[in-house]
Amino acid sequence: MECYSIIAPQSDPVPVLLSVPHCGTFFPDELRNDFKQHLIDSPDDTDWFVHQLYDFAPELGITLIHANYSRWVIDLNRDPQSKPLYTDGRIITGLCPVTTFSGEPLYNDERTEVIQHEVTRRIQRYYDPYHHKLQDLINQLKERFGTVLLWDCHSIRHYVPTIHQEKFPDLILGDADGTSASPGLIETAILNLESTGYSFQHNYPFKGGYITRHYGAPSNNQHALQLEMSKVVYMDGAEKSYDVERATKIRMLLKHTLGELVEKLQEINS
Numbered sequence: 224m225e226c227y228s229i230i231a232p233q234s235d236p237v238p239v240l241l242s243v244p245h246c247g248t249f250f251p252d253e254l255r256n257d258f259k260q261h262l263i264d265s266p267d268d269t270d271w272f273v274h275q276l277y278d279f280a281p282e283l284g285i286t287l288i289h290a291n292y293s294r295w296v297i298d299l300n301r302d303p304q305s306k307p308l309y310t311d312g313r314i315i316t317g318l319c320p321v322t323t324f325s326g327e328p329l330y331n332d333e334r335t336e337v338i339q340h341e342v343t344r345r346i347q348r349y350y351d352p353y354h355h356k357l358q359d360l361i362n363q364l365k366e367r368f369g370t371v372l373l374w375d376c377h378s379i380r381h382y383v384p385t386i387h388q389e390k391f392p393d394l395i396l397g398d399a400d401g402t403s404a405s406p407g408l409i410e411t412a413i414l415n416l417e418s419t420g421y422s423f424q425h426n427y428p429f430k431g432g433y434i435t436r437h438y439g440a441p442s443n444n445q446h447a448l449q450l451e452m453s454k455v456v457y458m459d460g461a462e463k464s465y466d467v468e469r470a471t472k473i474r475m476l477l478k479h480t481l482g483e484l485v486e487k488l489q490e491i492n493s
Contacts, residue, residue, distance in 0.1 A: 226291060226349050227291060228289055230289075233281040234281075236286070236367070238365075238368035238371045238492075239364075239481060240360050242287075242375045243273050243288070244298075245273070245290065246289050247269070247296075250296060251296065256331075257331060258330055259329060263295070266294075266295055267323060270379070273377065274289040274376075276470055276477075283485075286360055286364070288353075288357060295320055297345045300432035301317065313387065318346075321336060321337065358438075361445060370488055373447040375435050375449040377432075378451065381453040381455045392424045393422045393456050394424075395428070396416055396423070396425050397431030397448070401426075402436075403448065404441055404448050408484060408491075411480075411487045412480060431449040457469050457474075
C-alpha cells in the first residue's frame, strides 16, 4: 500500500493544497502483530473521517493528499528529529508513539520507546514518502501560480485531559504565532471561522504542528495554516460515527473559507 493517497482537482486548479496526515487507519503487516490488537482494531487517536469531510475540495480545484497508515506507525506531523512541539507539560506523543493520548501502552511488550534504528527505518519507509510528495505538490503549485497555501486538516476529541484540562473549542486556527502565513491570509481565515456559531481560538491550545511550521514560509510565497476541530463538530456526540447533518454544516463553512482564501491568494499574487 502507498503511504498516501492523492485526490486531484476536478476543476481548474487553484493554489491551495490540503494535507490530512492523521486520517490513516492501516497498519503494515510487518508491524501489525506488535501492537495490542484491541487498540489497532479502532485506533482512537485517528482524525476520523477528516478526508471525507473535505472531499468537496477537488470540486473547487484544490488538491488533497491524505495518509493511509495510522499515526501510531509514525506521526507525519512530528519533527523527524523528535524535537517537541510544546513544552507546557501536556502529553506529547512521539514520532513513533508508544502510548495513546490517554497514556495507554500501544505495544504488546509495553515498550517505553521505539529503538532508533527502527525509527529511522520507519522514517525512510513511511514518513519521507509523504513529505517528499507534499513538497513536490507545493513546488508544482508555486511554479504554476507563484504562491501556494497549504491547509493542514486535523481533528481531536472534544476533551483530552492529558493535553488540555478544559474542553477544546470547536475550531482552532494555528499559524505558528503568525509566522507560517501572510497576515492577510491569517486575517481572512480568522474572519471566516470566528463569524459563525462555532467556538473559536487562535494559536491556543494548538498553534500548528511540524507540517505548518516546516512548510510555512511566507517570505518564499509558501503559506501554511492548520485547522484543528473538535470531532463533535462533524461526528456524533460519542465521537464514533460520521454525522451527516453536523458535517454538512461545517462543510459549508470550510468551502466558504477556502474560497475566500483563494481570492486572497490571487490578491497577494497580483
